[in-house]
Amino acid sequence: MALSYSTIQDVDLRVQPVDEVLDRVAPALQTRFLRDTVVRKRRSVGARTERDTWVRVERRPLAKITDQGWNGTEVAVRLKGVAMPVWRQCVVWQDEDGPVGWRADETSLLPAAPVGSAVLSNAPELPAEWWTGLNASLDALAAHATGRVATPDTEVITQDLVTTSIRTVFSEGFDTTVRRWVPAHADLNWANVTAPVFSLFDWEDWGNAPQGLDAASLWAASLAVPALAERVRQERHHDFESRDGKLMTLFVCSKILGPHAHPQDPRREPARRTADQVIEELQAG
Template identity: 35%
Template sequence: MFSEPDDPAVVDRMRAAHTVACAALGAAPCPPASGGTREAWGWQGRTLGKPTTGPYGPGWLRVVNSPVEKVSSKLWTGPEDAERLVPRHVPRPRLHLVREWAEGDDVYRAELYDFVAGGALSATPALTEAPRLTAAWWSGLRTAIGGLSTVRTERTAVRQAYLDRAMPKYLAFLGRPVPTVPPAWSTAHGDLHWANLAGPQLSILDWEGWGMAPAGYDAALLHAYSLAVPEAAERVRREFSDILASEAGRFAELVVITELLQSAERGDSQELVPALRQRAREVSGLGR
């Protein structure tokens, strides 16, 4: 999740679109006493989600916005594809209804999900404090990631062309060439960070970008977003030791470090940069 956009025009436009979406899907915003003032914003106000009540009971209505010329089929259809193709034993809120409409040069997409009690474990992708999670929660996450990795799909979360271009650039500080071809590929959630994980009952949120990625990608991404909290990072390493200690896992860590260093150039999670660079040296065998 991200903070409310600075541009009041974006805020007003997205709130108005959410009102339109409620009417289109037969949902109503929850009253303030029931948490109805809660808002979850996406990057630069691209998405807005709020709790609702409607035809399926308590729900979460999310609105996505894109300029017509920038509609991405990968992100636009991800939640519907996940609802159709990912087995139900991978815990996530069920997607019930979808509506799309256009207003001028903008396209909107409304998605009505089951409400997830407890909510996301973090307000931001990167942790600021260690969450208190049960052994059953961690076991469920391992099982979910393992089950998802075997799902057959033509969707792509990470492209080889990106690895060939970005890894040499953002890992140049290592002082030696890095491989850019993963040992293996598997299906990943593609955005497995702490703002997309719910508890105390496990649920995995935001299925926009799922698809094929270097094997071990989800565990590597979760670990990278844990680096600011050593206790949490150590727990991720312990829970996913079989993945992260493998050749594929080490490569996946370099992939996500590349992505997050690039993202930091845009101002995202800049506090992680020193730890990301240090972790890249460790994974590459260049010392601690």
């Protein structure tokens, strides 16, 4: 299959034609798609199948596929105690037109609908059981051991990335060295969790990351709804109170306040206030 795109990096599957991709995947997985269920995102497209499963197809430049591969959804099957869809099978191929890989993973259906977009502007209705499920899953995930390294936004998270991201926005005066690395989902936002039944999906980027990355990511996605952001902090207080959790708070704030951030983002002011407080705490030791 050949897909004609202007460059390797600038493809947005929300606007590019995807029928040819789906036509390739369906027979490879021996199923058919329900085309009225197709969901398109920037670098992935998904659809429900006739056998009541879900297939997510991702496009990724080969340069963004690390030595560990990009089979996160597949290898996440060994993560016990984490609420997620059940992985079934996959198909992987290289694009004929350039250094681009495609991967389609078939999983069970979600137990409920996604909460919303990645970043929320209105408070969702989340029962107490939802927060219990979130905490149980994140705690169970962090208790595992893995050789994988998390790739948030398809970029391998390293000490250098953490330091550079923080220093680009915030001043000197505190140590940015991460002390504890634990398994993390690495893309925890409101588009990747379901409610009222909690489940966490889209596992392609999971791996070791500084403690608190997931909690900080969900908090950052909640900042336009102050009460929700505060609830996230309360529920994951042991992450936020840790030194690495403070660094991860600055790490996610750097994306909101950095040079490429949107100037009208309603999260900017609360992110700035929190960052100032966290920096004081880090400087105080």
